[in-house]
Amino acid sequence: MLKDFTEKVAVVTGAASGIGFAIAERFVAEGMKVVLSDIEEGALDKAVGRLTRDGGDVLGHVTDVSDRDSVHALADAAFDRYGAVHVLCNNAGIGSGSEGRMWEHDPRDWDWCFAVNVFGVFHGVQAFVPRMLAQDTDGHIVNTSSGDGGIAPLPNASVYATTKAAVVTMTEALYAQLHQVGAKLDASVLFPGPRMLRTGLWESYRNRPERFAKSRPRRTPYNTLDAWEKAMRESGQEVAYTPVESVAADVVEGIRANRFWILPPGEHSDGQITARSGSMLARSNPTYLESFVLDRETK
Numbered sequence: 001m002l003k004d005f006t007e008k009v010a011v012v013t014g015a016a017s018g019i020g021f022a023i024a025e026r027f028v029a030e031g032m033k034v035v036l037s038d039i040e041e042g043a044l045d046k047a048v049g050r051l052t053r054d055g056g057d058v059l060g061h062v063t064d065v066s067d068r069d070s071v072h073a074l075a076d077a078a079f080d081r082y083g084a085v086h087v088l089c090n091n092a093g094i095g096s097g098s099e100g101r102m103w104e105h106d107p108r109d110w111d112w113c114f115a116v117n118v119f120g121v122f123h124g125v126q127a128f129v130p131r132m133l134a135q136d137t138d139g140h141i142v143n144t145s146s147g148d149g150g151i152a153p154l155p156n157a158s159v160y161a162t163t164k165a166a167v168v169t170m171t172e173a174l175y176a177q178l179h180q181v182g183a184k185l186d187a188s189v190l191f192p193g194p195r196m197l198r199t200g201l202w203e204s205y206r207n208r209p210e211r212f213a214k215s216r217p218r219r220t221p222y223n224t225l226d227a228w229e230k231a232m233r234e235s236g237q238e239v240a241y242t243p244v245e246s247v248a249a250d251v252v253e254g255i256r257a258n259r260f261w262i263l264p265p266g267e268h269s270d271g272q273i274t275a276r277s278g279s280m281l282a283r284s285n286p287t288y289l290e291s292f293v294l295d296r297e298t299k
């Protein structure tokens with residue numbers, strides 16, 4: 001179990017912005033050496049510059065987590081520079097930008113979203129875990145899921161929700177397998193929240209590689225966080241965000257406490273857990289707690 005973070009090495013994917021950057025910043029504040037990786041080179045350079053100016057011992061590495069070779073090159077860079085890795089945060093994730101109902105979706109949106117949100121985590125596990133096991137020191141892997149899928153499916157974000165459900169199952173299996181082999185490594189699944197975060201997730205299309213290009217142009221403009229916020233307010237619903245710093249604090253605290261579910265309590269998530277497990281136990285049909293204001297894909 002990893003308790004002391006000083007001088008330990010962390011790798012964070014999707015670290016150039018949003019939650020990933022906040023986690024990297026917090027790790028630096030804890031005295032860790034941090035490898036920040038991201039597909040967005042300009043934002044990554046800025047993030048690395050900022051943490052370096054703050055006195056951090058950090059390395060930036062451009063990585064596309066959907067590309068197996070790219071993630072293995074990240075592992076090479078991290079071990080070459082620091083000789084060890086103690087914490088791996090498989091955090092990079094995207095919203096698919098799909099339109100309409102599932103049967104109307106562009107299949108390329110599913111290809112891309114699974115490649116980043118699911119295979120990105122799998123590539124991280126394959127590239128880092130064997131070397132972390134060989135290192136034979138205490139360590140931790142944190143995989144980022146989302147309440148939207150990880151707890152209960154958000155019907156109007158079906159691609160995103162499906163990938164985030166997969167991350168939960170993958171991490172449960174990883175946790176069990178690490179214990180089966182007596183590893184000094186543990187695993188956690190992170191649900192950033194309890195509320196939404198104001199990050200670049202809604203503009204995920206900015207990082208869409210050409211090889212996952214849509215097969216047809218969008219019919220409507222991309223949804224924006226501002227439009228979602230407006231619709232929420234107009235329907236009388238409260239809009240409030242969780243600051244990214246509080247997610248970073250949850251990660252640090254969750255690793256120290258060796259907590260599998262890094263799932264901050266909240267009325268919304270607790271209600272969803274109760275409703276979903278209750279429906280399964282009762283063998284009843286699904287019910288959805290929220291009336292979703294946007295009758296279209298949101299992520």
Ligand SMILES: NC(=O)c1ccc[n+]([C@@H]2O[C@H](COP(=O)([O-])OP(=O)(O)OC[C@H]3O[C@@H](n4cnc5c(N)ncnc54)[C@H](O)[C@@H]3O)[C@@H](O)[C@H]2O)c1
Pocket residue numbers: 013014015016017018019020037038039040043063064065066091092093094116144145146147191192193195196197198199200201202204207
């Ligand atoms: N924002 C929220 O409300 C929220 C809620 C729950 C879960 N999450 C999850 O948190 C994680 C971080 O998202 P965020 O909200 O900070 O969004 P963000 O867009 O600000 O950050 C995501 C980062 O991942 C990077 N990225 C995208 N594709 C990549 C790829 N192929 N390879 C490497 N890096 C890539 C982006 O450049 C970006 O820096 C995601 O997994 C997301 O699904 C976010």
